[in-house]
Amino acid sequence: MSKLGLGIIFAAGLSALVAGSATAADLSTPVYKAPAVEEPLSPWQIRVRALYVLPENGGSVTGVPFSNLTYSSAVVPELDITYYFTKNIAAELILGVTPHNIYGAGTLTGLGQVGKVWLLPPTLTLQYHFTDFGPFKPYIGAGVNYTAFFSQEATNPAFSSLKVNDSWGVALQAGFDWMIDRHWGINVDVKKIFLQPDFMLQTVGGTYLQGGADLNPWIFGTGVTYRF
DSSP states (O other), X not given: OOHHHHHHHHHHHHHHHHHHHHHHHHHHSOOOOOOOOOOOOOSXXXXXXXXXXXXXXXXXXXXXXXXXXXXXXXXXXXXXXEEESSSSEEEEEEEOOEEEEEEEEETTGGXXXXXXXXXXXXXXEEEEEOOSSTTEEEEEEEEEEEEEEEEEEEOSTTEEEEXXXXXXXXXXXXXXXXXXXXXXXXXXXXXXXXXXXXXXXXXXXXXXXXXXEOOOOEEEEEEEEEEO
């Protein structure tokens, strides 16, 4: 065989050896995959809660010494909507209605139930959320409340009508979410609303009695959180 033929055979063998080595290297080298990137959470969040509304007992009728008032508590459903401006700062709006009975106390005890009324108390709070505790997400907040009173009715035969004036109040808040995953969680929340509306009672004889109701309710809530 000529030297040219031997050179061709040697070159072909060397090429095959190099190609085989490259293929083996390709098979043994792990393929790098970039880690999956989680999509950022939406700034919107909603909660559905059950509320226990516990008013303070207090108030008076002007001109009636040692008069006082008491109020029934209520358990109601509630919806709140939260918007996160940053991961720590958010605003929350709560929506719900509550029914309450009004009773005379002190020198008015003999009147028994004076009236009943429904409240629509939308409350807007600005919150600070703590984010360094894993699934435990505590927060505090403060804001403003506007309470509208409707379906007002005097229930004592001595009175023909009851009018409770809509009123502004200040709200304080503390609570937490326990997040089960990125979207779902359990919420516990407590609010204190400082609310002292004026009212007017009209007797069947046409006389008007004015006074103030010191409601100042505590609102205890628990429910489900969903972060979009």
